[in-house]
Amino acid sequence: MTPTTMFGRTAFLAAALALLLVTASGAQAACSDPAAPYVDWSNCDKYGAVLKRTDLKYASLKGTDLTLASLSYADLNNADLTYAVLYLADLTNATLTNADLTNAKLMDGNGEYAADLSGATWTDGRVCAAGSMGACN
Secondary structure, eight states: OOOOHHHHHHHHHHHHHHHHHHHHHTOOTTTSSOOTTTTTTTTOTTTTOOOTBBTTTTTTTTTTTTTOOBHHHOOOOTTTTTOOTTOOOTTTTTTTOBOOOTTEEOOOOOOOSSBBOTOBOOTOOOOTTTOBBBBBO
């Protein structure tokens, strides 16, 4: 084996390892990531978080504790809120169009939430009708 061949293989392996490490670290959910569309905050503690007017479209919020969070005017279109805890969260004028709230914990599963729930999957698995404002119809 020549030095050129050995160097070529070593450089290739080093590049492959670096790519693997970057890819693996990018796939991890980070609770400290900033609020943004597609953020993965699965199972994070966001108790009391101030997320007013935040764009969280397509966010993964599975099992996230959003107790007492301020989500007024937040855009949660197509967000995954399965098993999320939303006790006393402020959802005033939030948009949850097509969001998935299956098995989410709300203060009162039949209450008024002053949010657009059109097409959302409710806590019991039923899909809210278009124009559902504040309650899943």
